Amino acid sequence: MATTKPAPAAKSETPADPTTLGADVGLTKDDLLEMYRLMAVARAVDERMWILNRADKIPFVISGQGHEGAQVGLAYALKKGHDWMVPYYRSVASLITFGMSPREIMLAQFARGVDPSSGGRQMPGHYGIIERNILSVSSPVATQLLHATGIAWASKLKKTDVVTITYIGEGSSNQGDFHEGLNFAGVHNLPVIYVVENNGYAISVPMALQSAVADIAIRGAGYNMPGVIIDGIDVLACYRAGREAIDRARRGEGPTLIEAKVTRLTAHSSDDQQTKYRTAEDLESGKDRDPLPVFRDQLRAAGMLDDETEANMVAEARKVVEDATDWAEAQADPDPATAQRHVYADLPPARMDDPLWTGVRFIGDGGPWGVLRDSGGEG
Amino acid sequence: MAVMTFIESVRTTLAQEMRRDDSIVVLGEDVGKKGGVFLATDGLYDEFGGDRVLDTPLSESMIVGVSIGAAVAGLRPVPEIQFADFIFPAFNQILSEAARMRFRSNGAFTCPITLRAPYGGGVHGALYHSQSVEAFFAHIPGLKVVIPSTPYDARGLLRTSIRDNDPVLFFEHKKMYRSVRGDVPDDDYTIPIGQAKVTREGTDVTLIAYGLMAQYSLEAAELLASDGVSAEVVDVRTLRPLDGETLLASVRKTGKAVVVYEDNRFGGYGAEIAAIVAEEAFESLDGPIVRVTGPDVPGVPYNHVLEDWFMPNPERIAEAARRLAAY
């Protein structure tokens, strides 16, 4: 079993000759700078969400600050538009790596009518874009593990080389769905990667009260799949683990469970006050595990990131976020006249002036069933 | 007598009951140190410690299933489901186990748990933090279902639920937690499960509701009064067992019934009320039974424009009652 402990020191992956950073895993300088850019954009988008929330422009935020190193590293080797991503609410950087644009992410924050994730129907954080092979997120945790398993099963039956990756928190890995999904994938040797982003807390409940074992990865053994532990601030180690799992899956060698040890730099969500259950030291030490400055220092030490490149990147990230925010905010709210669409494929929407919730239907008009009959639907 | 919010009533009642009976344990996600995501259990962890106020792993089936076992063994668990929307992983435990324990064992085993869960929309919670789930559970014999609409009732009914020897689902409308205040006496009063309450007397039309909709119905009655329509409001309070007599007496008096519920219209709990009224009070009816409900879409949408479209409100209730009164 390929269970490995996280490297104790953040920079343990830095090779002796820093200018070859990434070479051992086949990454070029351009790749590394692109990965850093993705992390920086994700962070900038994420920070903007919280600013918008504090400014009362969006009622709710849930996001992934602190998880970006693992998310970018693990997703970087996926084939966009070919593989499948089944994300969760913290997947901002995973999604940006997989091609979702900051504008698309911001549309979900503002819940506008043209929001490709849900047309403004879902809370922010519930992304999903069919054209990008990103499955729609729901709120009940862990359900998506089974969907990812099913997508992978379909790939196997259809004999494609499509790989599916899905993500979940460590607390959520205690739901039955998690175990049921891994078991099925193990039995059928499916091309799926389960990523547990372990940030130590499920809202307020610490890992020690969630799990009798310190590492979720060892659960892979129970389902006959490798359980790999990676340190989420070691972006290159995350990339390596992701690529190995993706390659294995693509070769038909089966599923992998990957546990990324990350830190949650924000409260659980904008509704949470984490100072109530986390000590000052705990919060402070989390900051040392921010993957952005760690990766930045690695790149600088390798001579790959000079002042000018960095300044350009920061400026670009800011511009992207400004554009995404302003543009998304300017889009219209959904039209309530569309609210009954997409309940079924084949039934026409009930007449908008019909049921009593509008307060205008009145007695004797036959109710919703009359409407369906009138429009040729089932009566 | 103290004036308190709905959630303060829940919280202080839990504390009082735990002081009274040390077999009571509270368990659920984030109920301990954090005091619950809505702070309904705030302070309990400090007062009673981690054994009696347990932060559980994130799995609802476990929360309910373990509560059932603990109840069989003599504890009185008061599990919390963080949002009613997340009760479904535990549906099997509730339906197949808690509800059937007494019946299937020919009365040998009982299952006294009080399962609390915040429900309801109007708080930008979208599809999965807004649902009204009562119809699923009220459908099941063996379960009791309670939905208070005032701080006074929350205390009296929570006490009764905890002391009851059967499983009770106790749903609290999250929009009322901080927006509804009221008098709560200090004495050890209880309210029997199975008693509806006439919360406003009237003569022209009866509004029948529970939870937030019972509050909205009172507001609607106020609007109606200014139009010269006298509405009586019946707060159902306990959905199972249902106090048919109180609501039938009201409908027999007014001859007109508006049933209000926030859940999807089709097969919602109010459909049962409508059926009972039709069966039992047909001779007294002076117009069709009218329902004001949420629409038949699979969830409350998030965007405020869509959410407003979904939610029944006092104006919609008043409009329906006005038309019915004029029928």
Ligand SMILES: Cc1ncc(C[n+]2csc(CCOP(=O)(O)OP(=O)(O)O)c2C)c(N)n1
């Ligand atoms: C079935 C279900 N129960 C409860 C919740 C409420 N909830 C949302 S996130 C969360 C904690 C998740 O913790 P973890 O899995 O560790 O992921 P993290 O948020 O830390 O990334 C809880 C309890 C939910 N969404 N779904």
Ligand SMILES: [Mg+2]
């Ligand atoms: Mg976590």
